[in-house]
Amino acid sequence: xxxxxxxxxxxxxxxxxxxxxxxxxxxxxxxxxxxxxxxxxxxxxxxxxxxxxxxxxxxxxxxxxxxxxxxxxxxxxxxxxxxxxxxxxxxxxxxxxxxxxxxxxxxxxxxxxxxxxxxxxxxxxxxxxxxxxxxxxxxxxxxxxxxxxxxxxxxxxxxxxxxxxxxxxxxxxxxxxxxxxxxxxxxxxxxxxxxxxxxxxxxxxxxxxxxxxxxxxxxxxxxxxxxxxxxxxxxxxxxxxxxxxxxxxxxxxxxxxxxxxxxxxxxxxxxxxxxxxxxxxxxxxxxxxxxxxxxxxxxxxxxxxxxxxxxxxxxxxxxxxxxxx
Numbered sequence: 271x272x273x274x275x276x277x278x279x280x281x282x283x284x285x286x287x288x289x290x291x292x293x294x295x296x297x298x299x300x301x302x303x304x305x306x307x308x309x310x311x312x313x314x315x316x317x318x319x320x321x322x323x324x325x326x327x328x329x330x331x332x333x334x335x336x337x338x339x340x341x342x343x344x345x346x347x348x349x350x351x352x353x354x355x356x357x358x359x360x361x362x363x364x365x366x367x368x369x370x371x372x373x374x375x376x377x378x379x380x381x382x383x384x385x386x387x388x389x390x391x392x393x394x395x396x397x398x399x400x401x402x403x404x405x406x407x408x409x410x411x412x413x414x415x416x417x418x419x420x421x422x423x424x425x426x427x428x429x430x431x432x433x434x435x436x437x438x439x440x441x442x443x444x445x446x447x448x449x450x451x452x453x454x455x456x457x458x459x460x461x462x463x464x465x466x467x468x469x470x471x472x473x474x475x476x477x478x479x480x481x482x483x484x485x486x487x488x489x490x491x492x493x494x495x496x497x498x499x500x501x502x503x504x505x506x507x508x509x510x511x512x513x514x515x516x517x518x519x520x521x522x523x524x525x526x527x528x529x530x531x532x533x534x535x536x537x538x539x540x541x542x543x544x545x546x547x548x549x550x551x552x553x554x555x556x557x558x559x560x561x562x563x564x565x566x567x568x569x570x571x572x573x574x575x576x577x578x579x580x581x582x583x584x585x586x587x588x589x590x591x592x593x594x595x
Contacts, residue, residue, distance in 0.1 A: 284496040287408075289534070292493055295546070296538050302547040303489065305435050305521075306381060306408070310492050314385040316485040321362070323481060325473040331581040332429055332461045333363055339574045339583065340370035346572055346585055347457050350374045352419035354452060355427040356409045357381075358389060363429050367459070368397055375401040375419045379409050410443070412450035424456040431463035431581070434518070434552035438562070441552075445566020449588045458568055462582045464575070465553040468512045475510035475519045475551065483508035486521055486548055493533060500531045509545065517558075521549040559584060567591075 288307055295303035308317070321329035349372040355364060358378035368376060376393065380386040383406040390404040403416040415424075426448055433441050448458060475482055486508040493499040509522045522545035530539045540546075554562065559582060560570050568586035575582045 289497055292497060292533060293536065296533065300547055301540070301545070305549040306410075307492065308485065308489055308549070309380075309382045309385075310488075310496075311382060311384050313485060313488050313492070314382045316481060316488060318362075319481050320477070320485060323477045323479065325477045327470065327474055327580055328431060328461075328463055329362075331576050332431075332583060333366070335574055335576055335581065335583045336363055336366045336429070340366050342572070342574075343367070343459060343585060344370040344372070347371055347425050347459075348423075350423065351425040351457070352377060352415075352422040353425050353427055354415065354419075355379065355429075356448065357428070357430070357432050358386065358404075364393065364427070365396060367427060368393075368400070371425065373400065373425070374422050375403060377403045377405060377415060377419055379405045379407055379413060381406070381408050409451070410440075410447060412447045415451065424452045426452050426456060426458040426460075428458065429461040429583075431461045431551070433460060433562070434463055434554070435550060436552075437550065438552075441562060442565045445563065445568055449567040452588060454588050454590055456588045457571075458563075458586045458588070460563070460584050460586065462559040462584060463551070463553050464580055464582060465517055465555055466580060468514075471519055471553065472510055472512055475521060476508070480508075482510070482521075486523060489548055490523065497533050498535070499533045501533075502529060502531065505529055506546075516550075516552070517554070518550045518552040520547060521551075522547055554582075556582070 291304050291307060295301055320326055351373055352375040353368060353373040354377040356379050358380045378386060378390055386404050386406055390402050394402045401418060405413060407413050436444060487503055487506060490501045490503045490506060494501055505526050506523045507526060509524050511520045513520050524545045525540045525542055527542045563570055563586050567588060569589045570584050570586045572585040573582055
């Protein structure tokens, strides 16, 4: 039976997809839970704190790029598009884009409903007169957009190099789902993190203050809260590992001792030193990123990067399929 959480008279059922992914993730070997389940309210708050850490270069670097090139994006995209942001979170970079492109509407999409509604209200206040139409959904699948924007030209916005959190075939599937959601002729502005020196990468995912560790461990706390788990969270530690062969940072939760626990009454065991794989963050060379976009049905038409080549922002277009180049 799904756990019922009762707060202030409201009854909430744990997400059945979360339950299925957790139970499956603990049963398989090696253990793994999809990173999308980081983002309950607490997880979303912790991630926003991560973006402000000195070690976490992606947010400030991408923000600087967007400020520098927003006017160029506006020229290429044209006015009157509906801006559709996938995984909007707190929408901290969004005002830069909205101020430049004069959109007809803004559609933020996020799996964390509370965070989505708060950020949508803030943007509505900052942009009076702009229709803000939030959609609480998992954007890994094609989404039916709100009726007022379905016939408008669209500009997708996917900052933060979130595309790197997925393994390659899932990344391609996501890009195809985005194309299906936005339609041919749509554009997509996407952030892509670049391959760089390992110490810079590792520090960005294992900060000195331990915020990223708390973010990772919160996944276990969420399991305990929502799925009646008895996991001793204090007996796990956060690990960030660079996998050079796959060009990605991996986040794991490592067991510090042999232990047993239950999730919704089901027994599980884990040995000392075993890990739960919770996130990948792939990094891309310039050709890798362009190839990935093309595989997902998007044709790159412009690309910008910072002076140090740490990060890239790419504008791509959903063109009609062609039998040959």
